[in-house]
Each structure stands twice: as C-alpha cells, then as structure tokens.
Amino acid sequence: MTAMLRWGILSTANIARAAVIPAIQAATNSEVAAVASRDAARAEAFARQLAIPRAYGSYAALLDDPQIDAVYIALPNSLHHEWTLQAVAAGKHVLCEKPLAMNAAQCLEMAAAAEAAGVMLMEAFMYRFHPQITTAQTLIQNGGIGELQHMHAAFTFRLTNPGNIRLQADLGGGALMDVGCYCVNVLRTFAGREPVEVQAHAAWHANGVDERMTGLLRFDGGLTGQFDCALTLARRETFLAAGTEATLELPRAYLPGIGDTIVRVRKSYSEESDQVIAGVDEYRLMVEHFAGCVHTGQAPRYSAREAACTMNVIEALYRSARTQGQPVAVLAC
Ligand SMILES: NC(=O)c1ccc[n+]([C@@H]2O[C@H](COP(=O)([O-])OP(=O)(O)OC[C@H]3O[C@@H](n4cnc5c(N)ncnc54)[C@H](OP(=O)(O)O)[C@@H]3O)[C@@H](O)[C@H]2O)c1
Structure with missing residues (x-):
C-alpha cells in the first residue's frame, strides 16, 4: 500500500466536482488518480478540468485499473448497491454517497460483501x-x-x-x-x-x-x-x-x-x-479518516452495518x- 490512497471517482456528479474531489486533492493521505463516466468524452473533459490523471468511459474500466485503491461512488441512490458490490468484488475500498442503499437489506449485503473481501466500506455522511x-x-x-x-x-x-x-x-x-x-x-x-x-x-x-x-x-x-x-x-x-x-x-x-x-x-x-x-x-476530514483507516487497518468510525439502521x-x-x-x-x- 502506498502512503497516498489512490482514489477512483465513479461518475462526474456535481457533488464529486464541488466538494469531494477538492477534498481528496487537499487531503494529506489521498490523491485522485482517475474518474469514470458513462460517457468517455465527459470523463475526459471532467478529468482535464479537475487535473485528474486518467479518465475512463465506463465504471467497469476504472474498477479494472490495478493502480486504484479506493473508489468514491457518487451515483444516483438506486445505483449505490450494484456499484459498491462491483467495486468490492474488484478489491477496492469504497466510500459511497448517502444514503448507502435503497433499503436496509441492501446495506447489510454490501457490508457483508466488504467484510468477506477484506475492504473498507463507509457511507459518506460527511456532517458527522x-x-x-x-x-x-x-x-x-x-x-x-x-x-x-x-x-x-x-x-x-x-x-x-x-x-x-x-x-x-x-x-x-x-x-x-x-x-x-x-x-x-x-x-x-x-x-x-x-x-x-x-x-x-x-x-x-x-x-x-x-x-x-x-x-x-x-x-x-x-x-x-x-x-x-x-x-x-x-x-x-x-x-x-x-x-x-x-x-x-x-x-x-x-x-x-x-x-x-x-x-x-x-x-x-x-x-x-x-x-x-x-x-x-x-x-476533507471524512476523506482523511477513511484513508487513514485503510492505511492502518482500523475499522472506520461509522460502519456500513450502522447505515442499515438509518435505512x-x-x-x-x-x-x-x-x-x-x-x-x-x-x-x-
Ligand atoms: N454528501 C453530500 O454533501 C451530498 C451532496 C449532494 C449529493 N449527494 C449524494 O451524491 C449522489 C449524487 O448526487 P448529485 O446531486 O451529485 O448527482 P448528479 O450531479 O445528478 O450526478 C449523478 C451522476 O451519476 C451518473 N449517472 C449514472 N447513471 C445515471 C442515471 N441513470 N441518471 C443520472 N445520472 C446517472 C452521472 O455521471 P456520468 O454520466 O458521468 O456517468 C451523473 O453525473 C447521490 O447519492 C446524492 O444523495 C451527497
């Protein structure tokens, strides 16, 4: 594991552009390595604007990149479950936007998949x-x-x-x-x-x-x-x-x-x-906490199972x- 957690961003969402990518770029223990969009041209333009080194025309292509340690999922709520499971299966740590999934059962399935794969999963409730x-x-x-x-x-x-x-x-x-x-x-x-x-x-x-x-x-x-x-x-x-x-x-x-x-x-x-x-x-505090957990192996302060209680x-x-x-x-x- 490198000292800097290498992040991939799933989608060109507003929240990624406005808040989370700047936070990862400012964090002491993280860097944004790649972004993926459903549309290759959109990914490339977004990467140029935000000084992100690599751009992919599909989410799956980013998950195939071995130089990515963790992904930030900023997709519509109905897609959090599917893409968290795919990211976990690809061995990536996952910070997923709120609410973690559409229901509690999906949250528990995502938590179990992350535990089985030995990767971190946290819901991005930054206010905490x-x-x-x-x-x-x-x-x-x-x-x-x-x-x-x-x-x-x-x-x-x-x-x-x-x-x-x-x-x-x-x-x-x-x-x-x-x-x-x-x-x-x-x-x-x-x-x-x-x-x-x-x-x-x-x-x-x-x-x-x-x-x-x-x-x-x-x-x-x-x-x-x-x-x-x-x-x-x-x-x-x-x-x-x-x-x-x-x-x-x-x-x-x-x-x-x-x-x-x-x-x-x-x-x-x-x-x-x-x-x-x-x-x-x-x-930034959320990103630095998550990356710190990945580097030290400590469980995140908020577990993915706790997200099931909210749901x-x-x-x-x-x-x-x-x-x-x-x-x-x-x-x-
Ligand atoms: N923590 C916070 O402060 C905060 C604030 C706002 C939103 N959020 C959360 O962040 C997530 C994204 O919200 P947002 O407002 O940033 O969304 P948004 O700007 O509408 O972006 C969503 C992105 O998802 C991708 N996408 C994939 N399938 C899609 C579909 N069928 N329809 C629309 N977009 C699709 C698109 O990227 P590509 O086309 O590039 O693939 C799109 O840019 C949500 O879960 C929301 O709850 C969190």
Whole structure:
C-alpha cells in the first residue's frame, strides 16, 4: 500500500466536482488518480478540468485499473448497491454517497460483501466529521442541557430543475432519501439508540417521490425526535436538542461550509451562549479518516452495518407516509 490512497471517482456528479474531489486533492493521505463516466468524452473533459490523471468511459474500466485503491461512488441512490458490490468484488475500498442503499437489506449485503473481501466500506455522511457534532454530543452527555427529552431536525431546500435525479423515483429520489436521511441519522446519533416507532406525513410529487415529509420518531424512555425535510422549501438545515435546563441548537448542522460555525445553548431568551467552532472542511476530514483507516487497518468510525439502521427507519417512515401517518414499528437493528 502506498502512503497516498489512490482514489477512483465513479461518475462526474456535481457533488464529486464541488466538494469531494477538492477534498481528496487537499487531503494529506489521498490523491485522485482517475474518474469514470458513462460517457468517455465527459470523463475526459471532467478529468482535464479537475487535473485528474486518467479518465475512463465506463465504471467497469476504472474498477479494472490495478493502480486504484479506493473508489468514491457518487451515483444516483438506486445505483449505490450494484456499484459498491462491483467495486468490492474488484478489491477496492469504497466510500459511497448517502444514503448507502435503497433499503436496509441492501446495506447489510454490501457490508457483508466488504467484510468477506477484506475492504473498507463507509457511507459518506460527511456532517458527522464536523467538530460541531462531537462538541454538541459532549455538551449534552455532560449534562449541559439537563435531561434530553425532545429533538428536532430540519433539512430543506428548493429544487428548481425538473430533470434532477432527486425527482426520479426509479433513481431513488425523494426528500426523505435526499435530505431527510440526514435528519434520521442525526436524531439516531443524538438519541444514542434506535427509535421503536415512527409516523410520517408526506406531500407527493407527480413523479411519485415525496417532495416534502414531516416525521416523528419515538424512542424508548419517552424521548421523541421530529423532523421535516423538503425539496420545495427555502433552505434550512438545523438541529435542536431540547433538555429540561436548556436548548442546544446547531443553526447549520449539515453543510456549515468551511467558515466558523456555532453551537448555541439557550437557557432562556435573556441567557444564551454561542460556542464558536473554527471552520474546517468536513469532506476533507471524512476523506482523511477513511484513508487513514485503510492505511492502518482500523475499522472506520461509522460502519456500513450502522447505515442499515438509518435505512430501517427510512423504510418505516415511507410505510407510515403511504398510510396517512399510521404508526409503524421500526425493525430491530
Ligand atoms: N454528501 C453530500 O454533501 C451530498 C451532496 C449532494 C449529493 N449527494 C449524494 O451524491 C449522489 C449524487 O448526487 P448529485 O446531486 O451529485 O448527482 P448528479 O450531479 O445528478 O450526478 C449523478 C451522476 O451519476 C451518473 N449517472 C449514472 N447513471 C445515471 C442515471 N441513470 N441518471 C443520472 N445520472 C446517472 C452521472 O455521471 P456520468 O454520466 O458521468 O456517468 C451523473 O453525473 C447521490 O447519492 C446524492 O444523495 C451527497
């Protein structure tokens, strides 16, 4: 294994161009070696623009390249399962975009395949690598807001392009799959356990995907978590933890950018404090963590099996939303 993890990029996706390729190129232990597209000319143009040494006209051709150690999969959600399995079979470590797959069963199959092949697989939920998350968790665990009884997560934005993958049901689109998955993930993370039951209501797009969803997660011990996600609303990306003594808020919980961000604790409207968290590139921290795990052989901080727990909740939320908010039990994870 070389000191620099040699990455191949599957697709010319916007997120690869805007955030993850720059993060790999800036990382101390990684380099982008190749990109693949369904279209050779698109791959070549993309490679030229982003200073990537090699370009391939098919994903399979990149997986055949022995000079690639790991792949970053930035494909539509419905293709994550298939291409993770192919990459793992080719002996590549895989960082795959969120949500890891279309359902929990696929996540578990992908995790088992990676374990059998002896390669790393991690879901690219980059927000978890931002220090504001660990700061907030530590503060709550140390009693900084009293007893945590309720949480709220929101991730909304307004999608204007009707051809976007997020509006295609067969590509795994929908608000819950795209941005609601962050809300489910953050609620599970701060609860420190899995919800036992969920309820949801959705507004459906003509294409059959949910364009907006509101959900309730009920945890053992009386803890509750609400969320709303949308492809039709002005940008919000908040997390709030309500305790008996104070409320903790992350005003920019998922995509804070590289500027400073804050963890706000409010005891009352006249007593609130903001802890400033110095700006970082959360994508770069994720890439450096993953590459470090490959180099040392340590398991990634977040396992692919954990991604199945998020999908269990998402599947239950969809079942509830399709039955006008009927309570749905969440399968044990
Ligand atoms: N972590 C984050 O911050 C973040 C942010 C945005 C999106 N994401 C995730 O990243 C993934 C990609 O999202 P994106 O918005 O970047 O997507 P996008 O710009 O639409 O790109 C998707 C790419 O997939 C390839 N593709 C293969 N089959 C396709 C098909 N049937 N239809 C459309 N494209 C197809 C295309 O590349 P080629 O034509 O070159 O093969 C396309 O450029 C999704 O899983 C999404 O959830 C994560």
